[in-house]
Amino acid sequence: MKKETPxxxxxxxxxxxxxxxxxxxxxxxxxxxxxxDAIEGSKLMEIALT
Structure with missing residues (x-):
């Protein structure tokens, strides 16, 4: 498991x-x-999720 970054x-x-x-x-x-948030934001702003 990777350590979380700051x-x-x-x-x-x-x-x-x-x-x-x-x-x-x-x-x-x-x-x-x-x-x-990225998924929801891409829908609300109608932008591509990358």
Whole structure:
């Protein structure tokens, strides 16, 4: 099993506090969604899930 990265730990910690909110994470010049947020966000914004 892979060890969680600090980013993943931070994401999960914040997501636990706000489970019903899409959590956008800024990575450099971009914002990203992860896990279920990515799936839901791609549907809401009508963009491709990559």
């Amino acid at each position: 980013l993943v730990k931070q994401y999960r910690s914040i997501k636990a506090e706000y489970p019903d909110t899409l959590l956008f994470f800024r990575l450099g010049d971009f914002y990203e969604l992860f896990d279920e």
